[in-house]
Amino acid sequence: MSAVLETPSVRVRPMTEADLAGVMEIERAAYEFPWTEGIFRDCLRVGYCCWVMEEGGELRGYGVMSVGAGEAHILNLCIAPEAQRRGLGRRLLRHLIGLARYHGARTVMLEVRMSNSRALRLYRGMGFREIGLRRDYYPAAQGREDALVLARPLGRAGPGAAGPRDV
Ligand SMILES: CC(C)(COP(=O)(O)OP(=O)(O)OC[C@H]1O[C@@H](n2cnc3c(N)ncnc32)[C@H](O)[C@@H]1OP(=O)(O)O)[C@@H](O)C(=O)NCCC(=O)NCCS
Numbered sequence: 292m293s294a295v296l297e298t299p300s301v302r303v304r305p306m307t308e309a310d311l312a313g314v315m316e317i318e319r320a321a322y323e324f325p326w327t328e329g330i331f332r333d334c335l336r337v338g339y340c341c342w343v344m345e346e347g348g349e350l351r352g353y354g355v356m357s358v359g360a361g362e363a364h365i366l367n368l369c370i371a372p373e374a375q376r377r378g379l380g381r382r383l384l385r386h387l388i389g390l391a392r393y394h395g396a397r398t399v400m401l402e403v404r405m406s407n408s409r410a411l412r413l414y415r416g417m418g419f420r421e422i423g424l425r426r427d428y429y430p431a432a433q434g435r436e437d438a439l440v441l442a443r444p445l446g447r448a449g450p451g452a453a454g455p456r457d458v
Contacts, residue, residue, distance in 0.1 A: 301379065303386050306341035306353060308332070313350040314343065317371045324430045326367065331355070334366070340390055344370070344383050351379055354387045356399075363391030365401040368410075380413055388417070392445045399445060402438035404429055411439070419443045 306314065311328055318325040334341050340356040352370035356363055365387055370380045391399045402425060403410050419441040428438035 300347045301344065301351075301382065303342050303344045303383065306331075306335065306343045306355075308335065310343050310350065310353075314353050317350065317352065317369060320372050321369050323432070339366070340387070340394075342383070342386065342390075344379060346374065346379070352383055354383050356387050356391065358391055358394040358396050361395065361397045363387075363394070363396035363399045365399060368401075375409075381417065384413065384417055388443070388445070397445055398442050400440065400442045402428060402440055405437050405439055414441050414443075417443065 311331055314331060315328050331341070334355050340358060342354050343350055344352040350371070351374045353367070354365065354369075355367040356365045368380065368384060368387070370383070388399055399419075401414070401419070403414065420443070421439050422442045423440035425438040425440060427435035429436045
């Protein structure tokens with residue numbers, strides 16, 4: 292399954308192990324404290340929703356989300372630094388929200404660093420609201436950093452809901 296998103300040259304498709312080298316290149320460039328390749332491998336192995344976004348055949352970003360018990364949890368959402376601020380992050384997030392609904396989730400949740408103002412603007416603009424705080428959740432240059440917990444309720448759920456192609 293893959294989905295063409297608005298611009299014909301941009302598409303999202305499920306991540307495979309063959310994507311991991313490219314994913315890790317973006318992960319290391321985009322985050323001060325990147326995930327290891329082993330974390331991505333584990334996410335693929337346990338069957339989390341792992342998707343990549345391509346533009347003209349080039350890897351531009353990826354998203355990882357778990358769904359269970361009516362709740363989706365976005366674990367990673369990342370766009371390559373050189374491709375940021377062109378609307379790709381919002382499109383990928385919209386795709387993950389569509390997938391969450393498709394899989395029957397009633398809520399999408401995520402954690403974000405307090406200092407990540409870019410991501411916070413994106414999530415708030417997409418209807419996410421703060422529901423909590425996890426103290427010392429992330430490693431930081433000095434000590435630890437708190438995470439904000441954000442959630443967005445989903446309108447429809449279940450087999451009749453819009454699929455990922457419809458987002
Ligand atoms: C957060 C991230 C995914 C956004 O992706 P993106 O493709 O650059 O974002 P978009 O171009 O789709 O922008 C969507 C909205 O996000 C916000 N935003 C994105 N970049 C921003 C910036 N540099 N400054 C301020 N707001 C920004 C804006 O609200 C923007 O909407 P607008 O363009 O209408 O103002 C991207 O910056 C990224 O991958 N960052 C590193 C990894 C990360 O922090 N992921 C989130 C972990 S919780």
